[in-house]
Amino acid sequence: MFTSFVPAASHAVGPTRLRAPRAYPLIISEPGTYELVENLTVPSSDTDAILVTASDVTIDLRGFVITGPVVCSGSPTTCSPPGLGFGIYTSGAAANTTIRNGTVRGMGRDGVHIASGNIEGVRAVSNGENGIVAERCVIRDSMASSNGLAGIVANSCVVTSNVASGNGDSGIRADAGPTIGNIAISNGNEGITSQGTPSGSAVFRDNMAFLNRGNGISADFGVVLRNAAYANEEFGIHGGPGVGFGFNAFIGNVLGETSAMGAHELAANLCSDDLTCP
């Protein structure tokens, strides 16, 4: 397999500049700061674009686009061709990675998949599996749309001010961290959920979930405050007895505004036009 190790192009001072390599993946094996200076296009859905093998790497995409051949469309979302390639992927012990300011589109698997770090201002679109996957991280001001599985998958992260729309599975699947001020629209499963994650726990606040095929918001444990869930095809909120919720609005959800799974009402909620939530 041909690969390209960075620095492929560098300056004496400042971030190492990344150009499209002759052979993918482009491998970053030293800590430091890097920036794209042109779009990257991988030749197949099995090819990774950027592989990070060192800790403490920052990559500024500078508005450029990493593109693969996968196209996702329809409702529910389906993607083709299938493949094994990631847009940006950290391997082994590589930790503390920052990715910012650019688009990853059309990869065979996840758009961005990091072990830990920060993701900000990233648009992950039409990737064969998840848009963004990270642990021990901050994910903010990003968009994940029309990906084959979930838009954002986060474990032990702060997830704030993101838009997840039209993904094949859930919009945001977040475990063990606050998920604040996001919007999840028209996803194929839950809008925002911690169910099915390792701990199933969540702090969901100030989010909006609507027109999702599953529940608007679901959790096994934690608190759900000040959210609005509209016109989802299952429940507005679906929570077990380990969930407390208050100051939310659940309106027009098809199976009901709240499920009968035992979540506790910490404070008033609005269910349709009634403060008596079932």
Add this chain to the structure above:
Amino acid sequence: MIDTERAMKRDCRFLIACSAAIVTCAFGVATSEAAGPTKLRAPRTYPLVISAPGSYVLVENFVVPDVNTSAIRITANDVTLDLDGFVISGPVVCNGYPAICSGSGTGDGIVGVASNAVIRNGTVRGMGRAGISINGGILEGVRAVSNGQHGISGVACLIRDSVVAFNGTDGISGYGCVITNNVAVGNTATGILMSWSAILGNTALGNGTYGIYTDAGAAHDNMTLSNGDSGIRMFGGTAVGNATYANEIYGIRANTNTGMGFNSAINNMVGETLSGHQLANNLCGNDMTCP
């Protein structure tokens, strides 16, 4: 046509930069350069059309000649446009609280007809129609001022850290967005008019009708004051943690699909609140018994 060709070369000489990035100026000429964001200079004829994905940066101000001319048209997905502090301007002038504009037309400052655009860090002023209009994407650090119709419009988007002031209709309008940390001042109609959106931490001041208007949304932690109708008008969702002051109709006017809590409504002229359900206490005037 030689003069035209020379002009084309001149106009496009800075539409250059990295790899396969392509910009098409009014004459349809494309140029490219070694590396970095494509630099955009003012074309001889507007609009400047961006037809390939990638990263672009303005390197000078743009000035359109009339209200019916657009400055930049984005026809490709995945375009990032850094205005780098420069100004896109047209001839429209709007003044007053709320604004009255000298005219309007069909010209937009930046219009994205594809998806997933990012626009940041600059000013769009005086266009005949919209300052900026995108279909999916991110707007950040933008000032949309004195445009003949709305300042910014977006669908499935993030709009943050921006100022929309003295535009001829609404400041920010659209659908399915997260709207955070923006200021909407003196727009002729509504400051922030969004459907199905999370509207968090904004200020709406001195707009002609509503400060914030949403028909299904979450309006949290905003401040509205001295708007020509109600400070916040909601047709469903949650209004939590807002402060409304001295608006000409109600502080918060809602329907029965709206839950309200922890808001303050003070010195609003017709009433502090109308309808909606109290999820928690609200302050109305100096009284916690809100109507």
